[in-house]
Amino acid sequence: MNRTRFATFCASVTLAACAQSSTPQSSIPSSSVVQVPGSAVRRAGPLQPLTQRLTSKIQHVVIIIQENRTVNDLFNGLAGADTVRTGQNSHGQSVPLRPRLLTAPYDISHAHSGFVTEYANGQLNGFDLVSSTCKKSGKCPPADIRAYGYVPEPGVEPYYVMARRYAFAKRMFQTNEGPSFPAHQYLLSGTSTISDGSPLRASENPLTPRKKLTGGCDSPTGSLVKLIDQAGQENQSTYPCFNRNSLIALIEAQSLSWHYYQSHIGAGLWEAPDAILSVRNSSQYSTDVVAPPSQILTDVDAGNLANVVWVTPTPAESDHAGINDGSGPSWVASVVNKIGQSSYWASTAIFVTWDDWGGWYDPVAPPQYNSYELSLRVPLIVISPYAKQHYISPNQHEFGSILKFTEEMFGLGSLGTTDVRADDLSDCFNFSKTPSKFTRIPAPLHESYFLRQPISNQSPDDDF
Secondary structure, eight states: OOOOOGTTTOOOSSSOOOOSSSSTTTTSSSGGGGOTTTGGOOOOOOOOOGGGGGGGOOOOOEEEEEOEEEEEEEEOTTTTTTTEEEEOOOOOOOEEEEETTOOOOOEEESSHHHHHHHGGGGGGGTTSSOOOOEEETSSSGGGGGGGSSOGGGGGGGGHHHHHHHHHEEOOOOOOOOOOHHHHHHHHHSSOOOOTTTOOTTTOOOOOOOOSSOOOSSTOOOOEEEEEEOSSOOEOOOOOOOOOOOOHHHHHHHHTTOOEEEEESSSSSOOOOOGGGGHHHTTTTHHHHEESTHHHHHHHHHHOOOSSSEEEEOGGGOOOTTTTTSHHHHHHHHHHHHHHTTTTTGGGEEEEEESOOOOOOOOOOOOOOOOSSSSBBBBOOOETTTTTTEEEESSSSEEEHHHHHHHHHHTTTTSSSTTTTSSSOOOOGGTSOOOOOOOOOOOOOSOOHHTTTOOOOOOOOOOOO
């Protein structure tokens, strides 16, 4: 894959925090906050806060993060999910969506510029103009129709089983209009804004290009992330290590436990804790940031499931176009099955989502709060003994919704970022119902397959 054009590391980090709060947050520079009229109430249904009396029912929140798919691409044909089999191109023509394997050998731009091209001022007809790359060993369709695809159900059957059995959100929007590095920050902090105290060391030249894409406080000297200003321009860069608040800090303040499972230890685009200085420098980093992600299977067996858990994949398991090996649906099923068949099931809420849209076509235009929020739909499956069954949520959700649910379940308080305006996913739950029993999710690969995989020292090179 030719990365020369992206030598300065195009994992765009937004300056716009875009959350309204009556209390200023020390982690958000006042000059960076975009006040969006009405954004705090701009959603499909009324907020119904989950009260603290329910916290005894949910003692564990598990956030499983996969990569780079839209609702229309991964759940095409799911009843009630508002998917289509044709799209529009920039010439006003109808383009049929063609079936593509999950392992199709090409990748579509999911940089901020890719979103702007595809979104096309709300017309959603620029998908034929977006850039893409094709593996030299692969056979790819013409570039102008690559984004117009969907994965047939048989190739991702475990996902469909989960979506049909539990709650599926058809209006879950990726919060940021860009790639994985900032998306993972949103899933940890509710923002990817920099702070006034960003620790860019004097010895580092902010103009030094890096051909190796990386992100975090362990990044080599000269590593940069691009910044998007309030006008939508990517005209600044900074070292990818930030003084900002995080859900981890709120969890630790309540003496609760957390684990972040990832493909390797160190800086990388999907390794969100490494980019937050307070987390990277804490004593808990060495114990609570865990690799490989399959360690969660062992931890559940050992009775060591933390209160709040993030589970990110290896590249092979990720569903990321052009790099995955098709094992993603089985990987997610193995985590869900392990928890579902354990004593933890009765007190757990599992959220399965995808970090960005991956460049794939989707027919639903997202609300626009500012130059960087919101992006296209990504899938969200809500799994719990208290999740509504066979339910398609019509309400508007975003990454901050998962954070808000977690905050309310554990009485953590608010990050004061996108969790402020987001709903809390309460429409996906019924805490007064009899808890449902767990039935194993059938999957082609058994959990033992993932336990045999070696630890990877490779950081995914995905922010194209």
